Amino acid sequence: MTLDTVKHAGETPDTDQPWAELGLKPDEYARVRDILGRRPTGAELAMYSVMWSEHCSYKSSKVHLRQFGEKAPENDALLVGIGENAGVVDVGQGYAVTFKVESHNHPSYIEPYQGAATGVGGIVRDILAMGARPVAVMDPLRFGAADHPDTKRVLPGVVAGIGGYGNCLGLPNIGGEVVFDACYQGNPLVNALCVGVMKHEDIHLAKASGAGNKVILYGARTGGDGIGGVSVLASETFDDSKPSKRPAVQVGDPFQEKLLIECTLEIFREDLVDGIQDLGGAGLSCATSELASAGSGGMRVELDRVPLRDATLSPEEILMSESQERMCAIVEPGKVDRFLEICEKWDVIATVIGEVTDGERLEIFWHGEQIVDVPPRTVAHEGPVYERPYARPEWQDALQADDAGKLARPATAEELREQVLAVVSSPNQASKSWITSQYDRFVQGNTVLAQPEDSGMVRVDEDTNLGVAVATDGNGRYAKLDPYAGAQLALAESYRNVAATGARPLAISNCLNFGSPEDPAVMWQFAEATRGLADGCLELGTPVTGGNVSLYNQTGETAIHPTPVVAVLGVIDDVNRRTPMAFSDEGHLLYLLGDTKEELGGSAWSQVIHDHLGGLPPAVDLGREKLLADILIAASRDGMIDAAHDLSDGGLIQALVESCLRGGKGARIIVPDGIDPFVFLFSESAGRAVVAVPRSEELRFGDMCEARGLPATRIGVVDGEAIDVQGQFALPLEELRTAHEATIPGLLA
Template identity: 90%
Template structure:
């Protein structure tokens, strides 16, 4: 078989090429030919196909993502924003924190364990590539109906993959979500986030500059796993008959799922941090989606010259791989470093010390081309920017779906409400035992939340928190949130509610929110209704971040989360990072001390659209989601942070899904103390317990601090209503019902184990 060299491609302009099979459109293939002035070689076609995929190029979404830069609030903490492997913020004391959330949705449906495991591995390497030591991970997860047979296949595999990989790396899993909804049946959402810490001077960027500098590939050998992962799996919808209905995924797609080795990744982390410490690296990039195609083109494009690569020097696990397969492979646990010639020997010594394979595969040139050779024959000669950063831009048509008005008109407030105290009590138990509101300990107990000894808050707290300096107790907190039901009703408001909840969760722990990362999960961009949802969510998130002063530092877009004609609910997941000067002043959710006073902060209205109550009791989705007042959210956050810092509150819990009764249940069970509750005069018991009005929290206040706390709230104009006291071994809503904690605990904790038995 003739090697498809640049010379051969020039001489055979009409040779047939599998551009369609690689996920390219006809006009995209024509554009590649126009850029090169000839047909691409097979290797070039492979590179363009993966780098111009939806997953890598954001071709359908980038016109909307521009808002995150155009509307970005001024924030002096921002050190690195959108465009690098991960965002970086200044958290004080000379420390910088890098964080990001990404998706590994499609691979995790096909192969739950490896799909989820390699999602963790990939996000950890993104953080590592910035120069930081990874210190914690989070995992926002969404699955199909809890009682569907295939959920029993997907969920345990995903959880085992996340736990297996993260636990082996020695990284605490401090936060995330587990949500069930039938819309995710054939498209589970497996989003993974990571936090890393470094000193300011340790920051590294992905660029290849300095002619003569060596390109070193180090880490695991390259294999045949993950070929086509971003172009085949993450950039198309699943076929309804073959992928979803079978419940097993499409066997032919299994090779597109990467295979992870966390022990190799642990060696890679320590090796990389040591070469950073000795300042041996001029530029670095991890190998994740699109593999070597991505690493070489992005490094060369971001640098000041070109690059020459000898592809046949790449260490392989499978000697039969073709050049195209080597370039497309997404084998895990690999990094690509740019190293000055005088540092190469020392770089290699450190790699050998950590038993990490390292190979010089090329060098930076003073030209403007990315040139790749195979046994002396040139198979790639491209302008690297056209591969890495100049992919197609689609202005996809979008329009408000015709069914949106009817959905919003189907007001949840008209649903039948409980008529007696016994009915109210029964609906409380139904809510707290429902799959989405029940305890997720079955999941989180499989994760090591406290390894490294610096975790101070983890699930089921409002936000995870880790200490990053053992002398000063400086710490950071992160929460991830997103409600697809709200976003289905109104994607603009739904995105802002996700932002507001994550912001509120971080503030409830006492940490000051600084910046966000996002993972935007939507259906097919070829559907104008889906694109409208995406455009509205982006607009809502950008407007919300501007008002809250929390810039978007980076993130991920996952499209084609759709089986046949059925798309998932629009699901923008927002991760908010916050900083706290002293983790000893953190605020937990547990009501730990009897006698403390309970205050409801914020205003409560009859808002039930998209609520947990409407879903659990009536199986209903309709109406409008809760209103958003970001000014109120900001004020609430300031009060929670100040009260935590000054010792005015001992516990705080934000109100979101399930409303007051869900928060009371979680805080009481967490602390082992009951509560006596009085319904505020202006509210009926049902609205008080189940409303999901935003901008609210419950706090427990020591009696000695009540006057100081209420004076602060009054002075700042934040409604603060005393609703009860921590006391006893039951939740008693006076005049309505009483539920012993033992009964609540059984209802809350038995659901998930029973479903997955």
């Protein structure tokens, strides 16, 4: 077959090309021809198809994501914002922290182990590319119904992939979530987060500048796995045929990635790179076009120099391959030898595949023949921008009118006790220790808090005990009822979780998981959630540093619940002052902070007891969230509280059960006058937390709450070996522990 060169493309304008099979729309293919002034070569078509995919180009979401910049709050801590591999924030003492959350949803359904493993590997390389040492990972997960047979296939594979890859890298897994809902059947959400630490002067950016500088590809050889990969899989709706796309799922090698990490960090220490980019979605197509686009010149690449695992790969396949554990660096000629020496030391393959030019084109050659000649910005940054039609769905009013307040409530104290047991042992509220025990949470020795704490926390500096805390949250049920409020509730809960451990919330990353953007109802959900998140971040003063949009999360015509996952990062000056969630000292007084209202829409109780979703989610008061956070942080810093736990899914009773079981101590609880015991226990009103206050600090703590205007109600005391809601029921901790811990192993046995 004749090689499809640039010259050949110019001479054969009418050649049929598989643009539709590669995911391009007719108008997109026409635009490529307009940009080039001819038909694209096969290699150019491959590059545009993967880079203009939904996953890589954000073509349906860009118009809404701009709000994160337009409404960005003033924040002196933000060092690198949206547009780079990951955001970077100043955490003090000369340290910077980078963090980001991304999705690997569709690959993880097709091939659960490798899909999840390479999701971890990809996000770790994003953090590494910023110049940071990765120090921790997290994994917000969503699966279908807990008792569905396919959940038994997908969940163990995903968990094994996350644990296997992260454990081999020696990175602690410090947090995340596991949620079950039938809406995720056939379309699980596997989001992965990584946190990295560096000094300010170590920040690196993805750009290719300096004519004559060399382009070095280093890491694993390029193979046939992952051709098209996430860039294609994540850009279309799922149907029954998708398991046939197994070859598109990348295959990871965590030991190779560990070598790549240490090699890259040594290269950074010797200041050998001018620009760097990891190879993730869209592989070499992305790395070369983004580096050239962000730089000051052009780039020439000799594609036949790329080290291969499969010698039969075509140029198009090499450009589209998403084989893992690869990086691309821009290196000055005088530093190339030392760069290659370090790579050889770490047994990492490194090859000079090209150089930066003083032109404006990305030119790629195959055995001396030119197969790509494009303006790099048109590939990387000037793809299609769609203003998709969106409209509030016709069923939204009826859904919100179907209020949870009409549902039958427990009529007796015994029935209330039974429903408490049912909720706390339900799959979403039960202990996830079967899952988290497969992750190494304490490797490296700097983990301060980890699952099931409100947020994960790691020490940044061993001398000063500076630390950072990270939490991820997102309630798709709330967002289905009201996407604007649902996104803000996800932000508020994550913000609250960080503050509950004593850390000051600083910035966010997000992973926006939605159905097909071609559905106006889904696009309305996306537009509302994005608007809600941008408005919420502005009010809380937490800028969006970056993140990911994952669309087409639906099977056939059935979309998942809109699921904005929000990660909040906070800083704590001394990790020794962190606040755990465990009630561990008898005699400590329990205070409920915030207002409890009858808010049951989208609640765990309505789901578990009545299989109901309707009404409105809890009201959002971000001013109250800021006040609550200030109180929790001050109380932690000044030693006024010994434990704190935010209230969210499952309400007060869920928080009490988790804190009591964590500390091995019971609690005597008094229902305040004027409130229904059922509402007191199960309401999911936002802006609340329960804290354990030493008796010696009660007066000081109470005065602080009163002075700041935060409602603080004494509801009981840490005592005994049961949760005793006086006048209602008592539940021995042994019975609660059995119910709470047996559910997940029982489902997956």
